[in-house]
Amino acid sequence: MTSLFTINCCKSFGCKNLGLASSPDYSWPEYRLGYAALHCRVCGSYPPLFNEEQFRSWLSEYLTDFAAKSGHFCPRCYQRETIRYGHNPQGSQRLQCRSCKKVWTPKQQPLATIVPPEQIATVPLIVPFQGACTEQKLYVLFSFDAIRGNVLHISSNFTPHLVGDSLRYRWRDNVEPEVIHDDIVERVRQRETLFLRRSQFDEIQYGSAMLKRSANGAVLRPVITAHGHFRILSHLWPEVKTHIISHECFLRGATITAWAESFRNRHASLWFIDEEINDNKCTLPWQLRGKTDQGWWQNQWQILEQGSNRKMVCLLTEGHVEKGISITLAAGRNFLDWLRQQTEFQCSARYSAHSVFQAIRALTGKYNALIDKR
Numbered sequence: 539m540t541s542l543f544t545i546n547c548c549k550s551f552g553c554k555n556l557g558l559a560s561s562p563d564y565s566w567p568e569y570r571l572g573y574a575a576l577h578c579r580v581c582g583s584y585p586p587l588f589n590e591e592q593f594r595s596w597l598s599e600y601l602t603d604f605a606a607k608s609g610h611f612c613p614r615c616y617q618r619e620t621i622r623y624g625h626n627p628q629g630s631q632r633l634q635c636r637s638c639k640k641v642w643t644p645k646q647q648p649l650a651t652i653v654p655p656e657q658i659a660t661v662p663l664i665v666p667f668q669g670a671c672t673e674q675k676l677y678v679l680f681s682f683d684a685i686r687g688n689v690l691h692i693s694s695n696f697t698p699h700l701v702g703d704s705l706r707y708r709w710r711d712n713v714e715p716e717v718i719h720d721d722i723v724e725r726v727r728q729r730e731t732l733f734l735r736r737s738q739f740d741e742i743q744y745g746s747a748m749l750k751r752s753a754n755g756a757v758l759r760p761v762i763t764a765h766g767h768f769r770i771l772s773h774l775w776p777e778v779k780t781h782i783i784s785h786e787c788f789l790r791g792a793t794i795t796a797w798a799e800s801f802r803n804r805h806a807s808l809w810f811i812d813e814e815i816n817d818n819k820c821t822l823p824w825q826l827r828g829k830t831d832q833g834w835w836q837n838q839w840q841i842l843e844q845g846s847n848r849k850m851v852c853l854l855t856e857g858h859v860e861k862g863i864s865i866t867l868a869a870g871r872n873f874l875d876w877l878r879q880q881t882e883f884q885c886s887a888r889y890s891a892h893s894v895f896q897a898i899r900a901l902t903g904k905y906n907a908l909i910d911k912r
């Protein structure tokens with residue numbers, strides 16, 4: 539169970555300490571890179587340190603809340619094995635945990651069963667909301683079954699739970715330059731440069747996110763949201779072998795930590811992707827047009843072309859490089875195209891962070907129902 543809460547650990551693929559909460563090879567805090575970091579002597583990496591106690595306290599509330607609502611695992615001990623335990627007086631299904639015997643009635647009824655995904659694809663989206671002043675921004679993460687296309691899980695960096703100060707997002711009025719180059723290779727390069735310019739790799743500055751003065755809850759650092767997000771997914775589906783993420787370095791860290799055991803045992807692969815899709819209907823085969831090494835870690839990216847469409851993929855772990863051709867964010871693209879046409883979503887800037895997230899959640903339910911009918 540401890541691995542569910544591990545956040546301070548080596549995050550390097552190929553290192554024997556990947557995902558381990560403790561190791562004789564660790565020393566911390568180390569300030570060599572200008573921030574408090576853990577140093578792993580085996581691979582030489584310096585992942586930024588988190589306040590473990592504050593993370594644990596937030597994550598346990600988040601997991602409990604998710605479990606109480608969805609019924610996917612026990613809200614008290616987080617075990618996944620549950621049995622149906624009759625109905626409450628209102629006729630709602632009750633569940634009992636096989637392990638600690640807790641009985642509860644999930645709020646989401648009827649209970650949804652989700653087909654276990656083979657591949658998970660994850661994309662972020664910045665969504666406007668009404669906060670202390672207009673045009674505040676929420677950081678939202680969407681994960682999809684990359685093959686079936688349904689939404690598996692969404693998170694935002696608004697949290698109704700109590701959070702320690704170290705987990706809160708702090709806008710320093712210093713927005714990152716937009717990555718807009720029309721050449722996909724240049725875009726990947728720009729983004730890598732941007733990661734290096736941050737005060738630390740996981741400290742994204744995406745815009746102002748001040749809640750209304752009267753609002754409950756808090757706005758989390760997106761890296762914390764990402765760790766919570768992938769913790770839920772890896773807890774539900776520890777066996778997933780293929781992970782596809784948008785090109786953002788802290789999504790890499792959060793994914794590799796959440797499924798650390800699989801990655802350490804070389805049972806799963808993780809891909810960065812960027813796409814430039816001009817013709818959604820194109821059915822030509824993808825062709826490899828070249829390779830390029832990018833960024834601090836000199837990761838090798840493949841450049842692929844299909845008619846007027848281009849994509850770049852980068853295998854970050856064990857895996858078959860030739861599978862790059864089949865790696866796609868189509869599930870995310872299709873959903874976001876649909877989402878942007880929904881009125882509730884279009885007027886998000888008029889509503890509070892909490893309401894915007896509720897509205898998006900309701901829309902994902904609607905979208906999944908459409909996917910099921912196909």
Ligand SMILES: [Zn+2]
Nearest residue numbers: 548553578581
């Ligand atoms: Zn290491």
Ligand SMILES: [Zn+2]
Nearest residue numbers: 612615635638
């Ligand atoms: Zn339990």
